[in-house]
Amino acid sequence: MDHLLAALRAVAEPTRLRLVTLCARGELTVTELTQILGQSQPRVSRHLKLLCAAGLLDRFREGSWVFYRLSRSSPVAALARQLVAACSEADPTIALDLQRLAAIKRQRADLASAYFRENADQWHRIRSLYVDESEVEAALAEIIAAADPRDLLDIGTGTGRMLEILAPRVERALGIDQSREMLAVARVNLERAGLENGLVRLGDMYQLALADGSFDSVVVHQVLHYADRPAAVIAEAARVLRPGGILMLVDFAPHELEFLRDEHAHRRLGFADAEVGEWCVAAGLDPAPPRHLAGNPLTVVIWTAQRRAGPRVVEEMPGGASITILEREVR
């Protein structure tokens, strides 16, 4: 009861309620929150401190940036979600905050796109600076060989490298990317490799234009660190996996190389195993133990997770016929 009362007291103030609703919609820095609220940074920081102390928000530091997000594990996490649900998006103050948040997200996306546009044809070189790709590729090929999927989706395909190495092992492979320039490079690479079962399409990893349960395997290679909502990317990947299908996430272990953020548009400096595991479980996946490929200075981690088998339900069709479909378990 003490927790609840402290949380209710903390949130009973207009700016703090606005902060809670904003932090439910992404991981945000104090600078971004200050821009949205139009209040001074010390004032916003003071409110954030109170909300964190009350367990409504979580704060985490990555190098020189501090992010805030709605708490998921504190004793008042459920209350925080209920408060957010109770705040109508039609309320004029909340509506304006959400509009400003959308503008900030667009700015971020534009920055990332500009970066990728400028680097499309150099990406192979940039990537090779950090990790020993042949080791990672061999490990992924092993995982695919063991899982033996019919098809593969490569989210954030970039220059199509994952398709080049994995498409020969499946009947059908599709790469999705938001950058036309990257896709142009990928098409050239696929053609050069003679891969006729590999396609690339323009798309957004947060909203794939693909049906639920349409792939046996999904790979997300060196993409998550650009995401402002990595958990949402994982949930979307899980949605398009068939039950029993496998998700392969490849990214860095937590590190402190700030220049990757400043010069290469990385939003996250690596991910902890526990964090990725939690996101997978929340998306209806069963995570396997991750594989760490230590490098200098960066360690690459391969996280794999399998989509839980959903119970089958029978749906009536017009005219009395029935079809068997897989129950949606991941939204």
Ligand SMILES: C[S@@+](CC[C@H](N)C(=O)[O-])C[C@H]1O[C@@H](n2cnc3c(N)ncnc32)[C@H](O)[C@@H]1O
């Ligand atoms: C570092 S590259 C990795 C490319 C590829 N997976 C590889 O490892 O070679 C990251 C890719 O993610 C793509 N990307 C970033 N945000 C995206 C989004 N919202 N939807 C789709 N692709 C996105 C970028 O355009 C870029 O091609």
